[in-house]
Amino acid sequence: VKVISPLSMGTYRILVVDDEPDVLRMLQVVLGRRGHEVLTAASGIEGLVRAQGDRPDLVLLDIMMEGMDGWETLKLLKLEEGTRGIPVVMLSARVEPRDKIRGLQEGAVDYVTKPFSVKELLGTVETILDGPQLA
């Protein structure tokens, strides 16, 4: 497990979409302390609107949400020209391997099961955003 480095290579704009306010707030603080700009959305629809309006560098997307769930949100994000290129990391408390496979097949970059280790989540997010470290 990676030890949290002082700061990642850059600071990024990250959109968190989750209908659990406690999780939203926790991620807002943790990612914020790492120097990232954090946008939050409490539903799939709000997430779509924010993704289109604010063009985040990455989306953390919960799967099991009331109303429009994470799968539908992901599909719409990938359909829309302006948001198609934004990497999406799925968050879910479901641990079925087929959910993970589905996430990757439908265009998510990674799939993190809840409850996640903050360290590992930061590692995943920052690896995706920083790109490979060139020797």
Add this chain to the structure above:
Amino acid sequence: MRSREAPRPLSPPRANGPASTLEQTLSGVPPGPQRPAHSLRRRFVLAIVALVAFVLVALAAALVLTGRSSLRRDLEAMLWVITLALVLATLLAMLLARPILRPLSALTAGATALAEGRLDTRLQVTTGDELEVLARTLNQMASRLSASIAQLEAGNRALSQSNVELRELDRLKSDLLANVSHELRTPLTSVKGWLEALAEELLGPLNETQREALEVSRRNLDRQLHLIGELLSYARFESAGVHLERQPTDLAAIVAQVVAGVRASRPLELDLRLEVEADLPLADVDAARLAQVVENLLTNAVKFTPAGGTVTVRLYRSGDLLAVEVADTGIGIAREDQSRIFERFHQVQSSSTRRYGGIGLGLAIVRQILDAHGCVIELDSAPGRGSTFRFHLPAAPAAESAGTTGPLLAVIDADVPFARGLADHLAAAGWRVRIAGSFACAERLVRESRPRLVVLDRLLPDGDGFDLIGRWRRDPDHRQMAILVLSMRDEEALARRLGADGCLLKPVAPARVLTEIARVLAAAAVASAPDEAVS
């Protein structure tokens, strides 16, 4: 006019001729093949008519033979008397036969109706003799038959109903499991996150006591999460079976990962050793499930081995199979307990639950997963002499698509179903294809089988696929190998800088991959041609 509704229960036939009575009785019944119900009456009438005709013919003959004499006059008188007597006798006989023939018709008609399946038919024969007994018996038989049929039908309805309910229950059960999983984990997400943020001092510096409090909280939270995971895993396997994603797997990498995880998770006061035979073939297993098996066996061994003991994980070749062994110098298991420890919720003594913790599902899960792989777990153990758990796994067959002799191509992608689908398309186009799902497997596959081209996804569970490009480009053995990158993000520039020959954005259609492969190979041929000319 014939009535279309047959009177039920049958009324005794009225005395207006045999044919019309029967027709009335049986009207409404579709004409069956043969119903000779009236033949008895007909035969009776024919017999009387024949008898009368015979007597009359005999007398007429006598008259002709006797000629004109006084005898003839007497005979004539006798003829009239006899004729009258015969007519009277016939009428009397018919009158006497009626009480027998009528109920017989009723019986026949009723039995026919029953035979045709109209089981609510009841015979009304009140002759007070054997015929009435026969009718009653037929009625009883019909009632019993209806009752049994009703019972059978009710049984069938209940069965199909419970079938529907069982299917529904099954669906509910797996939905429930998914939901329980979600409900149990979700509240712990923010707990775990905040605890970790605090412990990592993301929210400010801590004093020693605060640090200790957080560490204890985190450790116990992880323990609880582990138990929830175990419970859900067991329940899911039990209800839906173990669904395996078999692929050629580097067991050494998995075992090393599990051992490292166990070492990191707690301070160990025992010697944890890993002994792996060199150059093992890949195993044909579900990597994630097998990691679960090794982890459960290992945590068990560590739990039941006192400080100063030794736990050894061995991996070695055993004939055509690969043997995995977890041996400890712990408390051991008595012979009578050895078969029971694989049952759920079982620990050797109930006191051990308190002493060693856990809910006794670890070994039950081990058995579920190994069962699904078709292997048996062996146990050598004796109290005080430690335990050794051992199982054998099949080696992976050379994962080449059969029957093709084209150049070799490797697909490296953690998403194994995707890799398989792509491999099938490429094989159909004439390539020999091998797949790898991890960094370690990819490295080994390329080293051992030297493919002409690799299709590489960057995201691998145990490393960054882009690191592989650098390694291969620095290695003179693989410098000529073409590399086509598949990626979720547009990073073609970076991939090319590292040495890739092409890059496609996922999701991508297999046909697109094929045309890109053709392009990459054509470009490589052009590029290498002058080189060969020079050298």
